[in-house]
Amino acid sequence: MTAGPILSTRGLTRDFGAFRAVDSVTLDFGRGRMTGLIGPNGAGKTTLFNMIAGELPPTAGQVLLDGQDVTGLRPDALFARGLARTFQIPRPFRRMTVLENVMLVPSAQTGETVLGALFRRRSMAAEQRRMRDKAMDILEFMTLDRLADQPAGKVSGGQMKLLELARALMGDPTIILLDEPAAGVNPSLTRILVERIEELNRRGTSFVIIEHDMDFVMRHCDPVIALAEGRVVFQGTGEEARSNPVLLDAYLGSPA
Amino acid sequence: MIGMISYLAFFSTMAAIFAIAVLGLNLHWGYTGLFNGGVVAFFGAGAYGTMILGGRADATVLGGFGLPFLVALAGGVVLAGMLAWIVGLLTVRLRHDYLAISTFGVAIAFESLTRNAEWLTGGARGLRGFPRPFEAAVGNNFVYGLLFLAFVLLVLVLVYIGLERLVRSPFGRALRAIREDETAARSLGKNPTRLRLTSFVIGSMIMGVAGGLYVSFYAFVSPQDLAPILTFQIWAMLIVGGAGNNRGAILGAFLIWAAWTASGFLLARHAPVAMQIYTGSIQYILIGSVIVGMLLWRPQGLLPERLETSAGPDRTRPAGTNTTATTNKGVT
Numbered sequence A: 001m002t003a004g005p006i007l008s009t010r011g012l013t014r015d016f017g018a019f020r021a022v023d024s025v026t027l028d029f030g031r032g033r034m035t036g037l038i039g040p041n042g043a044g045k046t047t048l049f050n051m052i053a054g055e056l057p058p059t060a061g062q063v064l065l066d067g068q069d070v071t072g073l074r075p076d077a078l079f080a081r082g083l084a085r086t087f088q089i090p091r092p093f094r095r096m097t098v099l100e101n102v103m104l105v106p107s108a109q110t111g112e113t114v115l116g117a118l119f120r121r122r123s124m125a126a127e128q129r130r131m132r133d134k135a136m137d138i139l140e141f142m143t144l145d146r147l148a149d150q151p152a153g154k155v156s157g158g159q160m161k162l163l164e165l166a167r168a169l170m171g172d173p174t175i176i177l178l179d180e181p182a183a184g185v186n187p188s189l190t191r192i193l194v195e196r197i198e199e200l201n202r203r204g205t206s207f208v209i210i211e212h213d214m215d216f217v218m219r220h221c222d223p224v225i226a227l228a229e230g231r232v233v234f235q236g237t238g239e240e241a242r243s244n245p246v247l248l249d250a251y252l253g254s255p256a
Numbered sequence B: 001m002i003g004m005i006s007y008l009a010f011f012s013t014m015a016a017i018f019a020i021a022v023l024g025l026n027l028h029w030g031y032t033g034l035f036n037g038g039v040v041a042f043f044g045a046g047a048y049g050t051m052i053l054g055g056r057a058d059a060t061v062l063g064g065f066g067l068p069f070l071v072a073l074a075g076g077v078v079l080a081g082m083l084a085w086i087v088g089l090l091t092v093r094l095r096h097d098y099l100a101i102s103t104f105g106v107a108i109a110f111e112s113l114t115r116n117a118e119w120l121t122g123g124a125r126g127l128r129g130f131p132r133p134f135e136a137a138v139g140n141n142f143v144y145g146l147l148f149l150a151f152v153l154l155v156l157v158l159v160y161i162g163l164e165r166l167v168r169s170p171f172g173r174a175l176r177a178i179r180e181d182e183t184a185a186r187s188l189g190k191n192p193t194r195l196r197l198t199s200f201v202i203g204s205m206i207m208g209v210a211g212g213l214y215v216s217f218y219a220f221v222s223p224q225d226l227a228p229i230l231t232f233q234i235w236a237m238l239i240v241g242g243a244g245n246n247r248g249a250i251l252g253a254f255l256i257w258a259a260w261t262a263s264g265f266l267l268a269r270h271a272p273v274a275m276q277i278y279t280g281s282i283q284y285i286l287i288g289s290v291i292v293g294m295l296l297w298r299p300q301g302l303l304p305e306r307l308e309t310s311a312g313p314d315r316t317r318p319a320g321t322n323t324t325a326t327t328n329k330g331v332t
């Protein structure tokens, strides 16, 4: 493990036609930190995540993961390198069980090739037992274990958000990008979610969290970065964010 | 009596051959969400491949190599797989309706190829004469029919078992995941392009098996066997039986083939003579109505897809262990 930021962007830019959604964003995300990313709707936060995670090719600029240029790598390759992301609107595999949603994740499973599935059935079964135990541990950690056999399309929206994080954890990521994890989640699930994120962060996982709830961001995130109209308009601590006039103007609107 | 049994054997042989093709389509559509609108091309590749390799020598065409039956069949299957691989590389990024239209086009092109490449396929008159496997040893036509049926059923069972193993493995789980949400699967480390291509090739090879059995049964193949209606019949079988359920696929094949045969029989028997020339068209309408009706009233099919719960038929825990699969260790 090298020192230095775990994730950086260099002049990251994305145009949609003539519209510049993200404009030359250069940022360093600290190792082991919980970085908050705020900004009004349409500021370009999700687009920034999509570029970092390989979902959307940037118009210009670079993404560095652990100091290495990973610009243009596909999402599956980035996930294999330890970068996981969740979606603003949850994307469960609806007609699969919650447990299957999680067990799916580990890559290069013995039974994931045709020949392995047909002919290496013993080692496949042993491996699946280990994976099931790990998946059940993660589901229990996320308080989803009692839903293990439910179809993922039938659980509540909040539980889907927890499932998104559970799936990501199954890949043992070093950094997780969370896109509005608490939006539309009831308070008790939000509390669980926040506790789990903090716990994971204490154990060393880095986070970047897009969140609208300023209280949440001030309390849990350090540093805080604000985007507006595709540009970085603020970087600092939560406290500084609260009292920053530019930010109040750009994000919170004119002070009440 | 013998006539009845012999007819039932004929009926079951055809239904079982279709069931194999439906199983192939189920891997595509039921488990991977690939809309293959050109089933008949891969069925046809298996059929022509088997015929060219195993058929009787014929001075007017290149083929007729008279290879042993199983070798010829394997060759036909490989040909179907190669066609699928090429088509797949070109189209596998396409989804749903686009993939359906391109595969439909491939089927038309394939049919047109068999009609025109006379030096290889005999053109419109087709290829005739296939040394029927084990026929000399049996002699008796009636017994032979039963034996061939047994062989086709054996292949059906083997394909079924192989597919069940595949779809219940991590491979099948990954296929279902890309069927459900490709973006999410990719963000979790899966490679949808490779998975789709693998599924496309394997499903098409299974269709090729069906095609190969079909020509060795009839000892004849012509472009007329590759009409688009066959694709629709196989789709109807899958939709009626239940996409995402291999037993449903087989059930659908037998039911639709029975309905098809019975409707043809009834029309020929009881319809006014003036209508009988339209028998084919009436059957087309019937099969279209069955597809539409099923999609409206029971889109999941007669035997719907079942969830892979840990308490279900469990192949990852040895029998006798706790199947609720809860553990009490924390993550820490």
Ligand SMILES: Nc1ncnc2c1ncn2[C@@H]1O[C@H](COP(=O)(O)OP(=O)(O)O)[C@@H](O)[C@H]1O
Pocket: A016, A021, A039, A040, A041, A042, A043, A044, A045, A046, A047, A048
């Ligand atoms: N695929 C797309 N095509 C066109 N415009 C897009 C696309 N994705 C995002 N945008 C636009 O880019 C801007 C930033 O969107 P987004 O990154 O989702 O904002 P945020 O997540 O900060 O709310 C918005 O104006 C949005 O309409």
Ligand SMILES: [Mg+2]
Pocket: A045, A046, A047, A088
């Ligand atoms: Mg957003």
